[in-house]
Amino acid sequence: MGFGYGGGPRDRERDEERGPMGPKARLRAKARKKARKQAKRMFTRRKVCRFCADSNLPIDYKDPKSLKFFVSETGKMIPRRISGNCARHQRRVTVAIKRSRQLALMPFTASGI
């Protein structure tokens, strides 16, 4: 009932047993529909890897300024699912950050000092 298909056998049964949908049930159905819609929108907002989009963007361990985007404020690396990098470029970013840390260009942790 109201789900975009004329009601399956279960819904028809339900009508016979419990009568038509009450106001509360209708509200719950509405909320479910809204939640489904939102979940869908979050999936479509998938980011594109910025290194794939611009192929001449370098990943350089000597340039901490460009790597700053991929660490949190405390100096931890940001996961792929948030940074939006593809697997290949995230791997390179990870290596660059680790090298950068060895050369004291980036912090291992920001709380230490």
Next chain:
Amino acid sequence: MREYETTFIVQPEISDEGRGTLVSKLEGALERQGAVRLMLDDVGKRKLAYEIKKFQKGHYLTLAYLDNGAAVKELERLLRLDESVLRFLTVQTADEVTDIESRKTEAAEQERVRKQRAAERAAREAEEERAREEAIRARGGPSFARAEEEAVDEDESEEEEE
């Protein structure tokens, strides 16, 4: 031949001559091992992200060269022996460089550009230093806390410009 890049941090208090002798020593080692020196990049003094041997700043230098593996070992041995070197890192940047001469000229050009930029930066820093001193004098005697604060500000703006 493979292309390598060795970045090392020298103590900030070491003079220009001291750094010069270290670099020439390294370059001599490269030559003896049959490696081809490509370029030296003097990044200058930078603030360290964390303290190393109680130093807050370090002088960064990068040496690029072509080699078959023998010089890397020797170079790292020399860097380990030198006490003014706080840290070093060697990275292989290219596999199988065949056209050595063209790579050499390319690197020389790059080095020239970098050197020019470094000289400009040094001149600007000297200018800023003078301006700061004048400002302190004009205010009538240096206030220590104030000067410290300004020094920190300078560092930040300088980083952004690079």
